[in-house]
Amino acid sequence: xxxxxxxxxxxxxxxxxxxxxxxxxxxxxxxxxxxxxxxxxxxxxxxxxxxxxxxxxxxxxxxxxxxxxxxxxxxxxxxxxxxxxxxxxxxxxxxxxxxxxxxxxxxxxxxxxxxxxxxxxxxxxxxxxx
Amino acid sequence: xxxxxxxxxxxxxxxxxxxxxxxxxxxxxxxxxxxxxxxxxxxxxxxxxxxxxxxxxxxxxxxxxxxxxxxxxxxxxxxxxxxxxxxxxxxxxxxxxxxxxxxxxxxxxxxxxxxxxxxxxxxxxxxxxxxxxxx
Numbered sequence: 001x002x003x004x005x006x007x008x009x010x011x012x013x014x015x016x017x018x019x020x021x022x023x024x025x026x027x028x029x030x031x032x033x034x035x036x037x038x039x040x041x042x043x044x045x046x047x048x049x050x051x052x053x054x055x056x057x058x059x060x061x062x063x064x065x066x067x068x069x070x071x072x073x074x075x076x077x078x079x080x081x082x083x084x085x086x087x088x089x090x091x092x093x094x095x096x097x098x099x100x101x102x103x104x105x106x107x108x109x110x111x112x113x114x115x116x117x118x119x120x121x122x123x124x125x126x127x128x129x130x
Numbered sequence: 131x132x133x134x135x136x137x138x139x140x141x142x143x144x145x146x147x148x149x150x151x152x153x154x155x156x157x158x159x160x161x162x163x164x165x166x167x168x169x170x171x172x173x174x175x176x177x178x179x180x181x182x183x184x185x186x187x188x189x190x191x192x193x194x195x196x197x198x199x200x201x202x203x204x205x206x207x208x209x210x211x212x213x214x215x216x217x218x219x220x221x222x223x224x225x226x227x228x229x230x231x232x233x234x235x236x237x238x239x240x241x242x243x244x245x246x247x248x249x250x251x252x253x254x255x256x257x258x259x260x261x262x263x264x265x
Binding site for chain 1: 133135137149150153156157160161163164166261262263264265
């Protein structure tokens with residue numbers, strides 16, 4: 001089955017990102033295709049590379065990045081939500097005159113159309129959040 | 131894109147305490163460009179999003195409620211409000227904005243987009259939708 005996932009909550013504050021990660025991993029293990037993971041609302045904070053969680057805890061952002069490398073996942077951060085919350089890649093830094101970037105390897109910033117497209121193209125769109 | 135799916139946006143939160151409502155509306159507006167079959171349901175505190183005469187000035191947050199009036203122009207004209215949620219909050223449809231659209235199949239007659247539905251009918255809406263986005 002072709003599945004897309006939407007993550008609506010930030011890391012650590014909320015379990016949604018953990019649940020989505022475990023769901024994506026399990027779906028891949030079962031042989032399903034993950035068309036896209038779309039990060040919205042505070043979910044965009046799953047894509048910063050500047051977090052330093054305690055060493056005895058999971059690293060939520062790094063874990064997504066590693067999974068993306070392993071399975072060539074398309075991890076998309078919503079540009080409008082990212083601009084509000086300061087998730088920046090080279091293009092955004094250039095466009096908005098920012099002096100730094102913080103996007104994690106394996107993520108990309110794009111528009112909300114990517115979410116709608118994921119809904120249209122996938123057999124299921126699974127939303128994680130409250 | 132030729133595929134047309136039934137999208138249902140479920141709005142359950144008050145308009146200004148969190149950013150969910152505003153960012154949900156942004157998805158609906160962008161999504162409108164994709165020519166999908168779109169319905170919106172407002173339930174729980176989400177019914178407050180459609181309240182008439184909103185003034186958010188004292189909160190410092192942007193009053194985005196006028197944007198709902200634009201939905202009709204984007205062919206988003208199926209707005210469902212859950213009856214039980216309205217009643218629980220002491221409200222009726224008269225407390226809500228009268229959102230309308232122009233029906234191109236009926237000589238552009240102005241028609242109401244607003245529909246009062248029961249919780250049972252909301253369940254049916256979810257059942258028959260292919261993509262359910264909950265905010």
